[in-house]
Amino acid sequence: xxxxxxxxxxxxxxxxxxxxxxxxxxxxxxxxxxxxxxxxxxxxxxxxxxxxxxxxxxxxxxxxxxxxxxxxxxxxxxxxxxxxxxxxxxxxxxxxxxxxxxxxxxxxxxxxxxxxxxxxxxxxxxxxxxxxxxxxxxxxxxxxxxxxxxxxxxxxxxxxxxxxxxxxxxxxxxxxxxxxxxxxxxxxxxxxxxxxxxxxxxxxxxxxxxxxxxxxxxxxxxxxxxxxxxxxxxxxxxxxxxxxxxxxxxxxxxxxxxxxxxxxxxxxxx
Numbered sequence: 001x002x003x004x005x006x007x008x009x010x011x012x013x014x015x016x017x018x019x020x021x022x023x024x025x026x027x028x029x030x031x032x033x034x035x036x037x038x039x040x041x042x043x044x045x046x047x048x049x050x051x052x053x054x055x056x057x058x059x060x061x062x063x064x065x066x067x068x069x070x071x072x073x074x075x076x077x078x079x080x081x082x083x084x085x086x087x088x089x090x091x092x093x094x095x096x097x098x099x100x101x102x103x104x105x106x107x108x109x110x111x112x113x114x115x116x117x118x119x120x121x122x123x124x125x126x127x128x129x130x131x132x133x134x135x136x137x138x139x140x141x142x143x144x145x146x147x148x149x150x151x152x153x154x155x156x157x158x159x160x161x162x163x164x165x166x167x168x169x170x171x172x173x174x175x176x177x178x179x180x181x182x183x184x185x186x187x188x189x190x191x192x193x194x195x196x197x198x199x200x201x202x203x204x205x206x207x208x209x210x211x212x213x214x215x216x217x218x219x220x221x222x223x224x225x226x227x228x229x230x231x232x233x234x235x236x237x238x239x240x241x242x243x244x245x246x247x248x249x250x251x252x253x254x255x256x257x258x259x260x261x262x263x264x265x266x267x268x269x270x
Contacts, residue, residue, distance in 0.1 A: 003137075005093035008102045011063030019048065019055035020188055022180045029056050032173055033105075033148055038126040040169065041152040043177025046223020049152045052177070053107045062146055063104040065095045069114035075121045079134055091137060096121065100132050103146030111151040112164055119168055125149050126171035156220055179211065185224060193231040199240075202269045203227050209265045210248065218258055222248055240270040 019026075032039050033056075041049045050066070057064035067078070080094040099106035111119065124131045130143040151172065153164065180188065182204050189200040204227070211221030230247035234240060241263075249262045 002088070002090045003093065004090050005098045005101055008063050008104075011065050011098075011102065011104055013054065013058040013064065016058040017051055017054045018191055019051055020180070020184050020191075022048075022178070022184060025052065025175050025177070026056070028173070028175055030060070033060060036130065036145060036148070038149040038151075038172045040164075040172035040174045041150065041177060042155050042174055043152075044156055044179070044220055044223065045154055046225030047177045047179055048224060049177050050107075050109060053105065053150055053152075057105045060105075062148070063099075063102050064107060065099045065102075065104050066107045066109060067095050069108055069110050069112075071113060071115060073114045073118050075118050078118060078121055079132075079136075082136070096125070096132060097134060097141060100125070100141045100143050100147055103144040105148045105150060108149075108151040110153055112153045116165060119165075122149060122151075123168070123171065126168075179207075179221065179224060182208065185227065188224060189227055189231045192228050193235050195231040195235045199234050200231065203230055203234075203244075206244065206248070206266055206269045209268070210252070210262055213258065213261060216258070216261075217255070218253060220252075222252065226251060241266055244270060 029039060029052075041052070043049055053066075054064060067073075076094065078094045078096045080092055080097045082089055083092050084090075093101065096106060098104070108114070108122070121132075124133060125143060125147075126149050130147070132141040132143065133139075134141065149172075179185070185204045185207070186197070186200045189195055189203060190197065195203075207222040207227055210218070214221050226247055230244055233243035233247060244266045245263065248266070249259050252262065253259060
């Protein structure tokens with residue numbers, strides 16, 4: 001029986017993605033990698049968690065396999081499955097199996113969205129065993145030294161039904177992510193989009209004001225990702241208030257009162 005796994009070249013970055021450190025996250029992640037420790041990233045949507053993992057994988061020279069978790073994700077989706085290929089039955093590795101074989105960094109994004117019974121398969125990889133049993137192949141894959149498990153989630157969306165079980169959570173060391181300081185966020189916007197310094201500064205000031213609305217019912221503040229989208233529209237010559245209504249107001253909420261408040265904040269700076 002043949003075993004098919006994607007080539008390692010498919011998971012290697014052509015270049016190191018830009019990332020501006022905010023605290024000690026680069027040092028902590030690097031030390032965790034060398035110590036063969038799994039890492040949990042916690043922070044709001046669009047604050048840079050995924051970019052950070054891509055940056056670190058490329059910096060460390062490791063392939064990166066990313067899984068966007070969802071409620072229908074099964075253990076087979078992670079491990080692999082038998083498929084018919086012509087008149088032959090082959091085993092096709094899932095992202096976990098491929099990651100172990102390649103000594104990759106495997107990143108489970110928004111891990112709390114996955115079914116809890118699916119996550120059990122990562123437990124042997126996140127303790128001192130560092131193994132991946134694949135019952136359907138009657139085999140156990142042993143993770144090489146280079147392999148690393150990384151997961152992320154947004155604490156703001158935690159609920160009774162969507163949270164990490166203690167038996168999973170305590171297998172990781174944790175790194176907190178927040179919105180970057182204003183000076184860093186301005187630099188990110190300029191580096192990512194080429195928008196001028198004045199627009200970048202006004203975007204960040206707008207975001208700071210809108211983020212305060214979380215105390216008035218806004219579900220989540222403006223992500224750095226949304227600011228990048230807005231900056232790209234501005235760089236392309238879009239009318240500022242129209243660009244920010246599209247990138248911020250209409251994206252953040254459907255509540256008419258909150259939309260009016262966000263538009264008023266935008267009008268203060270643009």
